[in-house]
Amino acid sequence: MIQTPRRRLLAGGAALLAPTLFTPPARAQAAAPIRIGVLADFSGPYRDTSGPTALACARQAVEDLGLANRGIQVEVLQGDHQNKPDVALALARRWIDQDGVDMITEVNNSAIAFAIAGLVQEKDRVQMNSGALSAALTGERCSPNTIHWTADTWMLANAVGRATVRNGGDSWYFITADYAFGHQMERDLGRFVTAAGGKVAGSSRFPFPGTTDFASFLVQAQSSRAKVIGLLMAGTDMVNCIKQAREFGVARRGVKLAGTPMFVTDIHALGLETAQGLLLAEAYYWDLNDRTRAFNQRIRPKTPANWPNQEHAGTYAACLHYLKAVADMGAGPAKASGRAVVARMKAMPTDDDCFGAGVVRADGRKVHPAYLFEVKAPGDSRGPWDYYRLSGTVAAEEAFRPMAEGGCPMLG
Structure with missing residues (x-):
């Protein structure tokens, strides 16, 4: 009879007993939080139109939806892109690779938005763009991981260009910021002006960022004899x-100024005495209806000196819709695939206090009405930030470029 060595027997017995005797009970691991990165201008020329107020609006969306009550934790990070694509891309890559950021929003610079679109597609994350305005984001540069909220160059040109030509402003000169947004805006607005029967007399491009003296550009514009700058x-x-332009008396010599884009934050900085009579387009204004006023009441204590413009409102609404999709899918699947979250957002109707009911199209374009406003004279304003008079509404189905005309490769 062969006897098993005592040492081997004891070792085998210990191995059999180990799971029962020595393994502590397994603990359920808490789900990783959903992380949103607000990538914006926090220190440069677009700080007021972007930056801190956009961050407050993103946080307001988290607060309003209250996903913590459903077991989903949400964290909001902030980053200053300094209007430099390389800085923005490095920060966004670190966010995704090291900090677990799932969605990047705001991104108020078209060149940066294109870079982030490529990154989130590579990493299968999400970009909810509310600040960059190039219509190419839902055209030839569309992506299954990016949604474009709020406004774009096509919408702004559509709302402002045609109306101005109809009112007699049939010759234009452009002073253009020399980067992707400015170039796209110039192309789109020029196309609408000529389609309405007007002409473009010329253009000048100024270095961005860093230009503070616009005298030479205004002189060139005035020399063109265009009716609209x-x-x-x-x-x-x-x-x-x-x-x-006001100091040089440009507007007093029969020349109109058309700001595209302009925001309520710009009018606040200018003052009504200087800005009165300007025509501009926005997709949101705090005093449009009961819902916009309700949103403004919630956000005002957090942004008392800088009330939200359309870009800020877009950050709020985009974050809200994203988080609704996360709640619908569950945090785990949402973190696993940004493309799946975008697909879910396109399948869900949108609804929020800033823009009302709407949809996200297959090309990633969020669709809602656009509004043409005229800036009030000082004597017509009833109080703080009461700056706009509604001059016209462009229906949602007419406000944005038809999907078939954009050249989005996702549509086949």
Whole structure:
């Protein structure tokens, strides 16, 4: 009879008993939080049109939806892209690779938005763009991981260009910010002006960022004898250029200024005395209806000196819709595939206090009405931030470029 060595017998017995005697009970692991990165201008010329107020609006969306009550934790990060694509891309890559960021929003610079679109597609994350305005984001540069909210160059040109030509402003000169957004805006607005029977007398492009003196560009515009000077810029660039145009008496010599884009934050910086009479388009204004006023009441204590414009409102609404899709799918599947979250968002109707009911099209374009506003004279304003008079509404189905005309390769 062969006897098993005592050492081997004891070792085998210990191995058999080990799982029962020594393994602690398994603990359920908490799900990783959903992380949203607000990538914006926090220190440059677009700080007021973007930056801190966009961050507050993203946080307001988290607060309003209250996913913590459903067991889903949401964290909001902030990052300053400094209007430099390389800085933005490095930060976004770190967010995704090291910090577990699932969705990047705001991104108020078209060149940066294109870079982020490529990154989130590579990493299968999500970009909810509310700030960049290039219509190419849902055209030839569309992506299954990006949704474009709020406004774009086609919508702004559509709402402002045609109406101005109809009112007699049939010759234009453009002063354009020299980067992707400005170039796209110039193409789109020029196309609408000529389609309405007007003409483009010329254009000048100024270095961005860093330009503060617009005198030479205004002189060139005035020399063209155009009836309308289209200012294709935003933020402090727009404010500075309009102030200098008023100082030089450009508008008093029969020349109209058209700010595209312009925001209520720009009008606040200019003051009604300087800005009165300007025509501009936005997709949101705090005093449009009961729902926009309700949103403004919630957000105002967090942004008392800088009420939300359409870009800020877009950040809120985009975050809200994204989080609704996360709640519908569950945090785990949402973190696993940004493309799946975008597909779910396209399948769900949108609804929020800033834009009302709407949809996200197959090309990634969020669709809602656009509004043409005229800036009030000082004597017509009833109180703080009461700056706009509604001059016209463009229905949602007419406000944005038809999907078939965009050239989005996803549509086949």
